[in-house]
């Protein structure tokens with residue numbers, strides 16, 4: 001597909017009055033509190049920050065994944081990455097929804113090393129990504145995966161286990177499917193033999209040389225967003241009332257999509273969204289923002305429209321400082337842009353309310369924690385150091 005026309009402009013949203021929309025979004029918001037799950041508290045401050053662990057054998061591609069997805073490193077530069085020899089922790093807090101810690105582990109962790117407190121690590125973990133190099137012999141990787149998963153599950157059965165069958169860029173399509181089937185079968189057989197068939201592993205075919213790694217990471221991150229059903233619901237309401245075929249909510253910095261409507265996602269659509277975000281950011285960097293050092297070149301006026309030569313229109317609009325909505329629609333539907341913009345305005349308001357509820361929950365949790373701590377100090381007369389997770 002070719003882009004036949006690109007227009008990037010600053011546009012103020014026109015507000016049309018449509019009471020039905022407001023009622024719909026309000027109804028969704030009424031049920032919000034059900035989706036605010038406690039999550040993983042980061043020490044005493046009550047900040048919900050799930051932890052994602054990147055594990056796997058040496059040179060399987062863990063650091064490359066982190067650098068490409070979160071540091072915009074080009075895939076070819078990863079050839080020069082040095083081997084990781086200690087646990088590297090990083091905070092990813094680009095928006096209130098995409099906020100977590102990534103821990104990149106060195107290739108060989110010795111679970112039997114007494115200085116390695118794996119219980120403490122797994123206890124605060126939201127997702128464990130195990131990276132397998134598909135271009136290498138993976139027998140050792142599979143036994144390491146089994147050991148890691150069984151240990152982690154015993155400590156924390158709530159972890160989501162994600163297996164990245166990585167470096168598939170060198171494989172043909174048939175070969176990829178065959179490898180995935182084989183790895184899936186072997187791991188499940190091992191788990192069944194160990195009497196742990198209840199452990200669910202999700203498998204993804206990934207490569208840093210295409211968008212598959214971003215798509216896989218999006219799915220991992222989505223599982224850690226307690227408000228996901230609310231966001232999906234809002235997107236469903238938005239698209240069905242605006243004649244839109246598909247809508248994604250993107251974290252602009254990482255190109256991770258944090259939610260989409262309930263229709264299936266195809267890779268080509270996702271790739272077009274990523275390309276569009278790149279175009280918008282590049283053009284904004286060159287022409288748009290006087291002070292790019294201040295952060296992402298994406299602000300409340302950011303928007304872009306791309307007309308493809310197959311009568312599809314892609315429409316990008318800023319939702320929050322870090323989030324953008326990217327929609328796919330027919331040219332005929334885009335004729336009602338005023339209605340789409342009004343509905344988008346309602347959607348944006350609803351998202352803001354989701355943020356507000358979340359912030360309130362976090363503040364209440366922080367206050368409760370502080371009270372609990374001051375009570376502890378008063379009753380015991382001494383302050384005992386808590387057993388913080390690191």
Ligand SMILES: Nc1nc2c(ncn2[C@@H]2O[C@H](COP(=O)(O)OP(=O)(O)OP(=O)(O)O)[C@@H](O)[C@H]2O)c(=O)[nH]1
Nearest residue numbers: 059060061062063064078079083084107167207208
């Ligand atoms: N072909 C291909 N190579 C990749 C891919 N991802 C990473 N690599 C290469 O794999 C090699 C090892 O990558 P690293 O990210 O250093 O691996 P690691 O798992 O962090 O290694 P340790 O730090 O030793 O545990 C590098 O040369 C990367 O360029 C991929 O998707 N495809």
